[in-house]
Amino acid sequence: MSSHNLDVYMPVLILMAFAAIMVLGALLVGKLVRPQNPTELKNAPYECGEAPIGSAWSNFNVRFYVVALVFIIFDVEGALMFPVATVFKKFVEIGEGGAILGTFLIFVSVLVLGIVYCWKKGDLDWVKSYQVDTDYNEEKDK
Amino acid sequence: MFLKIMFILAATMTLGGAFLTAYTKNLMHACVYLLVSLFGVAGLYATLGADFLAATQLVVYAGGVVILMLFAIMLTGGIQNFVNKFGLDKVPSMGNGKTYTIAGLSMIITAFIIMKVLAPIFKTNVQGELPAFASTVEEIGVLLVTDHVLAFEISSILLLGALVGAAVISRPRRGK
Amino acid sequence: MISLTSYLIISFCLFIAGMTVMIARKNIIAMLLGIELILNAAAINFVAYTRFVNQNLDGHVMSLFIIVIAAAEAAVGLAIVIRFFQIKETIHIDDATELQS
Amino acid sequence: MNETVVSYLSQAPGYALLVEKLSEFFGFDAEGFVTFLIFALVCFVVVNVMSAIGGLGTYAERKISADLQMRQGPNRVGPFGILQFLADGVKMLGKEDILPAQADRFLFLIAPLMCMVGVFASLAVVPFSSGLTLTNLNIGVFYLIGVSSLVGVGIFLGGYAANSKWSMLGGMRGASQIISYEVPVTLSILAIVLMTGSLSFNVITDAQGGLPHQWYIFHNPFTFIAFFVLFIGALAETNRAPFDLPEAESELVSGYHTEFSGMRFAFFALAEYVEVFVVCGVVAALFLGGYKVPFDLGNGELIAKTFPAIHPMLAKQIGNVLQLKAFILKTLALYYVVIWIRWTLPRLRVDSLMVLCWKYLTPIALFNLVGCAVWLWAFEGKSMWAMIFKSGVAAAGGHH
Known part of the structure; x- marks a missing residue:
């Protein structure tokens, strides 16, 4: 088993090892050099000077999740399209480009449907515009 | 030679990450260990000559799914334990002794069955000359x-x- | 010597870890972590067989589709968990009792 | 196919000699060990050069911003203040490392580590020159996208670990900004991969010629737009310039690294500056002809022909050095533009930042992708210049 052409991944491992050594090394060297007197006040998380209230781990608006959702769908689409993109030029050279272009366009257009849907239903805009008015109306009706 | 080193590194990362995901008490740590394990699986793909799959694993899992999990943890109350309506502490959400014993027993049974299935494969795999990557x-x-x-x-x-x-x-x- | 059995043993251990997570945890998101581990265990087997038994790359295409489907499944699963939390204020599996009689 | 630094350096006469000597010394075949040795040496050099460039990035940023605002930048430490970043480094080393209450000690260490690993691992594929690329992976571009998404996870964990509302919000926004701008970046890189038919950086760079009209930026109108989409996306992905809301001083009190002090903060800053260099290098390699030198001086034939006295091996070395110079020149030009943009454009609000990404950049990137595919199919991949000239191979060496 020629292990020769697996050497391409050797720099990846060496660079990661260097990054780890740098981080851990600097922190260890720092531990010797740095002053170390943690006081209760100094350790409080920064709250513009006041005493911090409540834990930071309260939950957040769901729009962060919708962004991550649309990202992962397009990320996976990119992952599927990369092999087809690398092969597209070869097919064009042997004259078969039309069929591959058709497959490619169908794939992309189905996913464009997805983003158009999210756009129209207002998932993509950061501040939920329609939600603001309805809360106001509800207050009025009560 | 380097193939062995890379295989051992990737295998320890995968299995270490997987078992730490199973046994850590903090959900955030479980997510980070899952990331380490998926990183190890990408390394395994590299040793198997599937370089495109290793990159896809990195892009989709390390970049996408783990961040999705982290966001979902943030959006569902972080890592505190849940109590039911009457304030009594339910089974802690990250599992306690009882749940792990049940898990252990069922694992032993499934392991026994799977080993029965895999036994013939272990005996008969003859090693031909492997093609280069x-x-x-x-x-x-x-x-x-x-x-x-x-x-x-x-x-x-x-x-x-x-x-x-x-x-x-x-x-x-x-x-x- | 690194052979097919070593990869099968690794994916077996990954599968066992994923199952343990699924059974032992009570938090739904932690269970989804287990599902990811199990899907990866299956994908490793496909690639290992392509490498050691026959060299056609259908194994790679299959595990590519496993990764695609795992991502889509994680997206929808987590959306359900978030909606579940918004309704029931908890994602403890024992509270998911709507479907029981 | 896959050649690496070692296969390039092994053409040197000394390499074979070294392998034999070491083989007798160790008894077993030292080929693998020598490869490891050379890789470790070259990686050590690259890591140090990159950290110096990251440090000099901070210095350049303060000098250029001073220049833009008609004032003097740092000029105390060393000649013209060059050694300012070393002074900052030592100061960072001496600062106390404060761990906030109830913070997550384990994640507090993992977050900067993940950022650094993500950025340094992407150094492996940056095409410095045809020989000196650390490893010419044939999945180079896709590997780079995968590894640079680790930084987004590192930033989120950094924000989460510090248990303070500011860094929490900064971490969430930073991670969501990085992942949402990864979509236009992936799609515009896809357009270039479509044009070239390969994922490896060296092949993409070799497909472009030395002169500007042979670069991919001028290949056709769609790649021209894709260049700007990629550049804007790259700016946002490294939290730079108008998109630096996650670490915005005024609103979020330097966002996700509010609670990080001392060396941990230095690692986040170093990772960011090195990533800006790597991203500028990638943009230069994909669109501006990377290490290609005009009139094919790069591969040493012209030099060997004009100066027959030089040993052909040496001519190849000179060619390589010229290639390295061309790559560094183009990357630093883009680096200057990045810094220049930072001190001219105001900071974007969160919602306009997200709207820009999802409602403008992503549709444009998709349109570019389809446009490139149709162009490639319609004109069999010829660049618009080739068709305009219609004179077949331009005088400046073959292209296409």
């Missing part, structure tokens, strides 16, 4: 466009369904 991207591209073009198109429809479904579910509705 080659670039797999073009090959996968050709396969995707010729043999598996139907699966390629259906997966775009599946992604569309997943996108629309998840968007509808997680959209903050006005009514309760």
Whole structure:
């Protein structure tokens, strides 16, 4: 088993090892050099000077999740399209480009449907515009 | 020689990450250990000569799924334990002794069954001369466009369904 | 010597870890972590067989589709968990009792 | 196919001699060990050069911003203040490392580590020159996208670990900004991969010629737009310039690294500056002809022909050095533009930042992708210049 052409991944491992050594090394060297007197006040998380209230781990608006959702769908689409993109030029050279272009366009257009849907239903805009008015109306009706 | 080193490194990362995901008490740590384990699986793909799959694993899992998990943990109350309506402490959400014993027992049974199935395979695999590592991207591209073009198109429809479904579910509705 | 059995043993251990997570945890998101581990265990087997038994790359295409479907499944699963939390204020599995009679 | 630094350096006469000597010394075949040795040496050099460039980035940023605002930048430490970043480093080393209450000690260490690993691992594929690329992976571009998404996870964990509302918000926004701008970046890189038919950086760079009209930026109108989409996306992905809301001083009190002090903060800053260099290098390699030198001086034939006295091996070395110079020149030009943009454009609000990404950049990137595919199919991949000239191979060496 020629292990020769697996050497391409050797720099990846060496660079990661260097990054780890740098981080851990600097922190260890720092531990010797740095002053170390943690006081209760100094350790409080920064709250513009006041005493911090409540834990930071309260939950957040769901729009962060919708962004991550649309990202992962397009990320996976990119992952599927990369092999087809690398092969597209070869097919064009042997004259078969039309069929591959058709497959490619169908794939992309189905996913464009997805983003158009999210756009129209207002998932993509950061501040939920329609939600603001309805809360106001509800207050009025009560 | 380097193949062995890389295999051992990737295997320890995968199995270490997986077992730490199973046994850590903090959900955030479980997510980080899952990331370490998936990183190890990408290394395993590299030792198996599947370089495109190693990169896809990095892009989709390390970049996408783990961040999705982290966001979901943030959006569902972080890592505190849940108590039921009467204030009594339910089974802690990260599992306690009892749940782990049940898990252990069922694992022993499944392990026994799977070993029965895999036994013949372990005995008979003869080792031929393995081909050298080659670039797999073009090959996968050709396969995707010729043999598996139907699966390629259906997966775009599946992604569309997943996108629309998840968007509808997680959209903050006005009514309760 | 690194052979097919070593990869099968690794994916077996990954599968066992994923199952343990699924059974032992009560938090739904932690269970989804287990599902990811199990899907990866299956994908490793496909690639290992392509490498050691026959060299056609259908194994790679199959595990590529496993990764695609795992991502879509994680997206929808987590959306359900978030909606579940918004309704029931908890994602403890024992509270998911709507479907029981 | 896959050649690496070692296969390039092994053409040197000394290499074979070294392998034999070491083989007798160790008894077993030292080929693998020598490869490891050379890789470790070259990686050590690259890591140090990159950290110096990251440090000098901070210095350049303060000098250029001073220049833009008609004032003097740092000029105390060393000649013209060059050694300012070393002074900052030592100061960072001496600062106390404060761990906030109830913070997550384990994640507090993992977050900067993940950022650094993500950025340094992407150094392996940056095409410095045809020989000196650390490893010419044939999945180079896709590997780079995968590894640079680790930084987004590192930033989120950094924000989460510090248990303070500011860094929490900064971490969430930073991660969501990085992942949402990864979509236009992936799609515009896809357009270039479509044009070239390969994922490896060296092949993409070799497909472009030395002169500007042979670069991919001028290949056709769609790649021209894709260049700007990629550049804007790259700016946002490294939290730079108008998109630096996650670490915005005024609103979020330097966002996700509010609670990080001393060396941990230095690692986040170093990772960011090195990533800006790597991203500028990638943009230069994909669109501006990377290490290609005009009139094919790069591969040493012209030099060997004009100066027959030089040993052909040496001519190849000179060619390589010229290639390295061309790559560094183009990357630093883009680096200057990045810094220049930072001190001219105001900071974007969160919602306009997200709207820009999802409602403008992503549709444009998709349109570019389809446009490139149709162009490639219609004109069989010829660049618009080739068609305009219609004179076949331009005088400046073959292209296409």
